Amino acid sequence: MPSAVVLSRLTLLSLALLAGCASGGGNTRPAGKATPAVNALYDRMNQASKGYEASIDQARRGDTPAADKSRGAALDQLKDASARCGLTPGCDPQRFISVFDRLLRLKDGSFIEGEDSDDMAGTPESGAAPGDAGASPVAGIGALPQAQRSVTMLRGHQFSDLMVMNGPVKAALEMWLTQLRPNLMDAYVNYQFMRYRMWPEYRQADLPEALLFGIMAKESGGKVHAVSRSGASGPLQFMYATGLRFGLSNTDGFDQRFDPSLAARANAQYIDEQLEVFNNNLELTLAAYNGGEGRMRRMAAANPGVSFYDPQIYNQMSPETRDYVPMVLAAAWLFLHPDSYHLKWPKVDGEPGAIVLKRPASLSELTVCMGSAEGMTDGWFRTLRNLNPRLDPMIVQSVGTRLDVPKQLEKVYASSCADGPWPILANDLHSAVRLVAPPPPPVSSPAPAKPQGAKSYTVKRGDTLVSIARKSDCADVEDLARMNGLKGHNLKVGQSIRIPVCR
The missing domain is CATH 1.10.530.10 (Lysozyme)
Structure with a gap:
């Protein structure tokens, strides 16, 4: 059975199990001893699980036809039992979902031959570039045994x-x-x-x-x-x-x-x-x-x-x-x-390469002149920085500097960045004089008003030294107390005090 078909069947089975959970909510009974009908369904579930595991052993031995047959029978049995579980009082559909989760995870590392040999090509597990069966995007990493x-x-x-x-x-x-x-x-x-x-x-x-x-x-x-x-x-x-x-x-x-x-x-x-x-x-x-x-x-x-x-x-x-x-x-x-x-990784050619600068350039300038080459719509800035972490992207590197780049950018550099209009544009942008606004002049605090003479003030009901001081721009509470010889800041209604007159 092709890998895609197995995956599809597992996916459909998961949907059936979830549907069973949704439809079986009214068929449960309080926890206790399971009925014979429920035990029979659990037995079928266990048999299906063992049948699926047996198919894995058959695949390992290279008996692909037998593995396909055993696996298909096991999945059909599990699907039928899970559907009946949703209609059987006391049956717990979550147990079937747990079995499904485990069977799905058995794809991880269990199939060395057979159906998953096709599934492995083009995934991170095989060392090959997604969508490029048998090819390694990285020198020295592909073709690993097992x-x-x-x-x-x-x-x-x-x-x-x-x-x-x-x-x-x-x-x-x-x-x-x-x-x-x-x-x-x-x-x-x-x-x-x-x-x-x-x-x-x-x-x-x-x-x-x-x-x-x-x-x-x-x-x-x-x-x-x-x-x-x-x-x-x-x-x-x-x-x-x-x-x-x-x-x-x-x-x-x-x-x-x-x-x-x-x-x-x-x-x-x-x-x-x-x-x-x-x-x-x-x-x-x-x-x-x-x-x-x-x-x-x-x-x-x-x-x-x-x-x-x-x-x-x-x-x-x-x-x-x-x-x-x-x-x-x-x-x-x-x-x-x-x-x-339902996730598809993008195809990435990560084979390592290198360029030697034929004209001075910074990583930022190289990013501009390379543009969206090779379908990199977001540009190459992040990749260039990641592969050359010791370099400040804004500092121009001299002629002869060797930079690590993806292999595919070697030709891009030769055609777009070694000569022609794009490196000139990149250099013009990079060399632009940035306008720097002059710092604002320091803000000087206005000098506090100085007292110029004094005037008489008669204390009214509700007055305090604090409220009287607020009416003056050049005296605070302590000033008023010293000027009038007040101890304890005590005031009496009708009392006459002196208040500074500010200029």
Whole structure:
């Protein structure tokens, strides 16, 4: 059965299960001993699940026809049982939805041959450019043996085994697919151009690429020079002290937290260290990355074996960390399974290249002369900055300077930026004299009025030294008290006092 057909059937099955939930609300009974009819449906559900798992083993052995047949029968059985569940009093449709979630996640790392060999081509899991089966956009990354397992395994576990598809994660999936969809797409494009620098560091640490993408998407969106309000910097947002701990220092005036390769290496070391501390609990590790490992270690020590989502842990987390963990996991999950969520990643050719300047130019000027070449409607500024993080984009680089660029921009530079009208235009814009308004003259406070003589004032009912002083522009309460020899600021009705006359 082709991968697309399997996915379609799984999707239709999920809709049927949800429909069963909606229609079965009136058929439930109080919790208690299940009826024989309900137990029979649960048995069919378990049989369907085992049948689907058996099809995976058949696919691994290369028996594709048998795998297709077993898988189809299992899905049909599960669909029929779930439909009957919605009509059977006491049956819990949520149990069927949970099974569906698990079967969908079995696509992650389970199929080495058969249907998913087609599905793997053109996804991040295979190392190939989306839509370009068998080709690697990055030199030295494609053609990895068992590439899918390399991506999805984490400390001997499939990434799917470490994912809890609960409410917070599903809410995060919806957020990425709706309000934050542009951010997710930008992060993906930015990552693909930096992939050859970042992914090898994770691969060497035997960590899943999807996790790297998920952290980067949430932390910076793939903007190498991102700096948070708290001072966290770089594509993976290291605090200064934590960066130093993992080798990210300031060298020749350059903050190494902005280097995508060094940041990925430090991040991999951090994740590996914390997985050891938290017994491979990915959620607690991510919470430590966001909220501080000291705090997480104290909570984990006080609640051994408790998951991140347990109220004993979850309720002590800051709102930011409670949001951070599922958002990272959701982005990682979408990186692996875009088709399952009606998401299509853009095709990005991230093969690395380089240019040598034939005329002086800044990154800003190169961005102008390259325009929207190769279909980059947003321009190349972000990519040029990400690949050359040590350079100030406004400073003109001399002839002979070597710059890292995507391979496809080598020809663009030769045709549009080495000569002709576009570099002249770019230089003219860059060299424009910016008008600087002169600073406003300092505002001088008017000199306070000085007293000139005095006049007599008769105290009336309700008068106080404060109210009388307000009528004078050159005397305050203490002035009046000294002038009239008043102690305690006491006044009597009919009393005559002197008030300064201001000039």
